[in-house]
Amino acid sequence: MKILYGIQGTGNGHISKAETIYPILKKYADVDILISASNYSLKPSFPVKYKKKGISFSVTRGQINYWLTLKNLDLKTFLIDINSISFDKYDLVVSDFEPITSWGAKKYGIKSLQISHQAAFNSMKSPRPFIINPFAELIIKYFAPTNEYIGLHFKKYSDNISNPIIKKSILNLKTTDESHITIYLPFEDDETLIDIFSKIQNHTFHVFKPNIVKEYSNKNIIFKSVSTQKFDKSLASCHGVICNAGFETPSEALFLGKRLIVVPVKKQYEQECNAVALKKIGVTVIKKLNRKSLDLINEWLMIKPIKMTFKSNFEDYLVRKISKIVNKVNCKLH
Incomplete structure (x- = not known):
């Protein structure tokens, strides 16, 4: 065949x-x-x-x-x-x-x-x-x-x-909690992310962006280039995940039992649908990421994560x- x-x-x-x-x-x-x-x-x-x-x-x-x-x-x-x-x-x-x-x-x-x-x-x-x-x-x-x-x-x-479908590299991961937050929000500009997450000083933030050539830090935020190995390592040891309301990354976070926030990309209908599904499961949904989100993020850092067995x-x-x-x-x- x-x-x-x-x-x-x-x-x-x-x-x-x-x-x-x-x-x-x-x-x-x-x-x-x-x-x-x-x-x-x-x-x-x-x-x-x-x-x-x-x-x-x-x-x-x-x-x-x-x-x-x-x-x-x-x-x-x-x-x-x-x-x-x-x-x-x-x-x-x-x-x-x-x-x-x-x-x-x-x-x-x-x-x-x-x-x-x-x-x-x-x-x-x-x-x-x-x-x-x-x-x-x-x-x-x-x-x-x-x-x-x-x-x-x-x-x-x-x-x-x-x-x-959970890929093998995720299935074989051993999870820990090293207190950092793993972030994949490719459409948010760096300044916005620094402005928001620098206010949460008791956590380090690993921000993965496609346009990053060389890793650099700003306050408590580390900007990293997109690579499967680096991202999986950060994901396995993170305290929580913040990403858009796509499908693969939220699925992996839920499978690994990591607390999860999704920010649906505006006017992306598929992500709007995913946000509805994830909210029904108990995932925190933020419609627009800004300083007003800080209270919700701080509350989220304390909640019990959801683990799904697929x-x-x-x-x-x-x-x-x-x-x-x-x-x-x-x-x-x-």
């Missing part, structure tokens, strides 16, 4: 997740990888056959600008990218919210499976804010459509939803799902 695995290259979360999914797929099939968009800082350890422009969301001051995204959409290059790939040599397309492979599979009649957090929103049982954004819902639904899907979420809200049967679930598809296309897994 031959699989084309498409990975969304906006942010580090999809690349990180692929480090777990790729070895599973490789055990049962020949796998080629495509990454579209290039807004990631992690270096993949797996071989990448295709690198394409794809479709990137336009971000203005940390906010997804849907209208600017549409305005900057290079449909001609997108279609050229689809036509440049020999889809007929693949038995299955697996997509992590990646549009070239998803739409290519649809065009050429190849069976397709999406494995992503975004796929969880195919179920209306996944938590959403009180006011639903119909435009954002349409984008999530049709950005990378597939025949089948496995949605990933903090809880199993419906049958086609699985627990978060079942580690994803490989079995994935193989069963693919086996059903394999039977329909008359090909065999390794």
Whole structure:
């Protein structure tokens, strides 16, 4: 069996997740990888056959600008990218919210499976804010459509939803509490972070930013470059985590039993949905990080953290799902 695995290259979360999914797929099939968009800082350890422009969301001051995204959409290059790939040599397309492979599979009649957090929103049982954004819902639904899907979420809200995929490096971590706070808020400027967290003097703050070339300190704040090993080490030994309301980092913090604050990126609908789900679990949500947040942060430093045990049967679930598809296309897994 031959699989084309498409990975969304906006942010580090999809690349990180692929480090777990790729070895599973490789055990049962020949796998080629495509990454579209290039807004990631992690270096993949797996071989990448295709690198394409794809479709990137336009971000203005940390906010997804849907209208600017549409305005900057290079449909001609997108279609050229689809036509440049020999889809007929693949038995299955697996997509992590990646549009070239998803739409290519649809065009050429190849069976397709999406494995992503975004796929969880195919179920209306996944938590959403009180006011639903119909435009954002349409984008999530049709950005990378597939025949089948496995949605990933903090809880199993419906049958086609699985627990978060926790990478091996996190599964094997031994946790301690060395009193520092691990922060990943890439869209907040350094001055804002210094202004707020320098007021909390009984803790050190490890701030990870993609634009940091050389580590430096300012008062009780250490600014660090983004690296999986450095971040995992800080995460394992931290007193708590403050990050945006994405999916991978909050999942890892909850799995490790670290107290967690999420700051959803404004006008990022997926993060607004995640914030609703996390708040129901008991996670502290701050809508806007500023000096007014200090009292809430100080209270949070004293609360008991939440620990979630995510079942580690994803490989079995994935193989069963693919086996059903394999039977329909008359090909065999390794």
